[in-house]
Amino acid sequence: MGVAKWIGAWPVVRQLAGEDPRREGARSRRTEEIRPRTGEADEVVRSVCPYCAVGCGQLVYVKDGAVTQIEGDPDSPVSRGRLCPKGAASKQLVTHPGRRTEVLYRRPYGTEWERLGLDEAMDMIADRVVRTRAETWQDEDEGRKVRRTLGIASLGGATLDNEENYLMKKFYSAAGIVQVENQARI
């Protein structure tokens, strides 16, 4: 490249020379070479924003087994590609370093968290459900048949999937657990 051409490629020179100073004239070679990371994704997965109930469409960009970007889905008749500050931050929601990926356990009267294996935790929780249910079971309440336990309660569901809520309600009802609630009346 000749010196004149090299100098002539400088954005400031091009801007002074009359190219649109805020568009083409401002482009450097480095700018020209930059590619959006969305362009390099292995896969684009269609999803829905996890925050409020508007249900904005999301496109999840995945490369090498990691989420590289989450953007609004322009095809969505709900959102037309837009996301609010929360929806636009949802890549950080799934990738931020503070996310917990280990089971933690606090024993009664304990002062610190302890590590626990997932299988061990599941066994311990199942043991407690069985024990508490047996200890607090009511066949009757004041002479009326109730078939239930008031010893176990559950809260949550509005942030979960329909299929998850379904298994929760199904399992709890079969176990006689009636104190099942979520964010809908809070």
Add this chain to the structure above:
Amino acid sequence: MAECHPVAFQWVMEARRRGTKVIHVDPRFTRTSALADRHVPIRAGADIVFLGALIHHVLSGGHDFREYVVAYTNAATILREDYADTEDLDGLFSGWDPGEHGYDPKTWHYQGGPETRRHPPESGARHAEVGGAHQYGSGGPVVHHHGERDETLEHPRCVYQVLKRHFARYTPELVEEVCGVPLEAFAEVADAVVANSRRDRTTAWVYSVGWTQHTVGVQYIRTASILQLLLGNMGRPGGGILALRGHASIQGSTDIPTLFDLLPGYLPMPNAYDHGDIGSYLADAAGTTGFWGNKRSYLVSLLKAWWGEAAREDNEFCFEYLPRLTGDHGSYATVMGQIDGTVKGYFVVGENPAVGSSGGKAQRLGLAALDWLVVRDMTLVETATFWKDGPELETGELATESIGTEVFFLPAASHVEKAGSFTNTQRLLQWRHKALDPPGDCRSDLWFFHRLGLLVRDRLRGSTLQRDRPLLDLTWDYPSEDGEEPSPEAVLKEINGTGPDGKALSAYTELQPDGSTSAGCWIYTGCYAGDSNRTARREPWRDPVVRDGEPAAMVAPDWGWAWPANRRILYNRASADPEGRPWSERKRLIWWDAASGTWSGGDVPDFERRKPPDYTPAEGATAQDALSGVDPFIMQTDGKGWLFAPTGLVDGPLPAHYEPAESPYPNPLYGQRANPARQRFERPENPANPPETPVYPYVLTTYRLTEHHTAGGMSRPLSYLSELQPEPFAEISPELAAEAGVRNGEWVTVLTSRTAVEARALVTRRLRPLRVMGRVVHQVGMPYHWGWGGDGLVTGDAANDLLPIVLDPNVHIQESKAVTCALFPGRRPRGAELLDLVERHRRAAAPAPIGDPPVWKEERT
């Protein structure tokens, strides 16, 4: 709406661009107000007066949509002679029983209607059972289809005339006095609503928890329903009362309810008093006319989905396996049960009640009294860490070493690490595909609950106890791709339902009462029609869709799937006149096409496709056959929109203005100050601010910000969002700032009888003092997203700790939008001094020493 549902607000802006007038009624000036034609500031807790005055305006001016009102509502129906109104009884309806704190609703019924059966007397927290509100699901209670009617609307006891008398004192002058809204502002709203509600125009009302979180929350919505029915704005494009909900699938978790009082599809949970067998449940749970007349098909199909082969005709399809209710088992009642030691184990799944629920101290005392607690979330929320960093440790009310709760924290998969469907605020199911596996020990809740069910069943295998049969007989085998997590599509197919051939059903009308079909949630039947996941459909849709000059699609029918039957506007039969013609070309949606003998148009008709407008039911007809061709509200037993609710509500058949439980004012309308039927918890964990006390002189209302989500579990751990809104603040007017001696940006302490919290003062004209009942009232606005710790990057006092636990008696939601508070400059004291401060004010306030100077003023000198 622009703050909390900003992406949906683009459609309001779109409408405004096309000429729609946008009015924002809110105590605060927000981003919504900034983009509206008019902002109308209102005193929090006074909306029934505002809406009631609009009803009065419509009725007194003859502005109702008479043809719609006569044909489609119960305006013409005649009430019993012994019904007495709040106008007659100084704020009570007939049937009030002071001993039980509840109503006997029998006098509210239609003339000639059946006697409403009443449960045995209950009291206290169980008084809501008396009216039986949560027995009815969405079907509403039974009424006689052929009630006595006067279609001239002149009979003195017809609903129309009763309404006129009931709302006669809800005048613009009353709005000015009670709401603090000037006559001119109210007139502008009233004129706009009337001018935009007729054959060729509609008005929509949009609301959120600003209307629901009151001790009269259900009656707020009822008032809007009455107005919209009178104006003919229901079931029509551009009309309706639109709830904006706050969580991704809060609608789905109501339809498929993780709620105590419902079974999937708004079937009521059976109660111990009346539902001993399937026959008594079906006789009681909903009417025999309208689409709830098929409730046996919906219930039996659900029982088949849950108990499969074990559910047979000869054992009532395992109906006896369902546990029975005996009262309010909602989350606040549950917390009291924790404190009292009856509730020992607690699952908290994607929720943070230690920060997000009213009266946070009671929540934490409840958590500390448990045997075991399981928290599933993506980060450590305060509900998981209360034993280590909760505010009661600082005050000395709790000590880590003496909290016996065993806590399990299990990390959860994110929305991109699992497939599944959300149901959005417009009833639209949208499928999320899975992008990648969750990291480490993170698992979906589908995995967790399925695995838990397997492990519990393992432990009970071989049990001969009757109580274990429902778990052992439960259908719990789901196909799995990885051998671990059930296939979410298999679960969705079970929800959709299958026929005898195992294939997915197409519509809930295919469900059978004999056990030959199964469906986990009948209103979702069709979402998997043709064994194809309709919720995953993503056919783009661009506005406007016009082909050959005709609107080809007025909705986006091939994007996702909306319950029921992919209908986008409910009760849309009402978009056509009684003869089946659109009310106007401009507002047409569906119409009767005589040539083809079907309803057709731009949406799926919410009506039997081949039922003509002139159809008249035969004597003794049941289910949908009992509704005529002019009965658009097909889930109601009489097919009519209810201006007057003859039964189904526990606090009155009509809305009446009651002051919030905590209010600086008396009720100018009635001797009855607050909702007499409100649900109270009179316990030491839940002190109340006495009304009309100068100790707590200001109105406090809580709200959300664009940049945070609810109790912060999904926003405070994120640096982007934490930087945008780093700390709690209290919005106050310059006038209140001057009165309290606070400057913008300084610390301010807000105090109620529960606790005191500190925040930065945001002195702004967005909040302005209102003149109410002859004196100025100041309102304080506080966002509630912060908590003391957990994994949040930013911390702050939890505003919800200030709130009382006092509930709407119909649905048990708390009053968090209108309470009273004190406010003074500076940070709150720490440790035991905080308790002293709160206690001193409590003592000063009780019994309400009207006229005494507020305690904080003495302290400042």
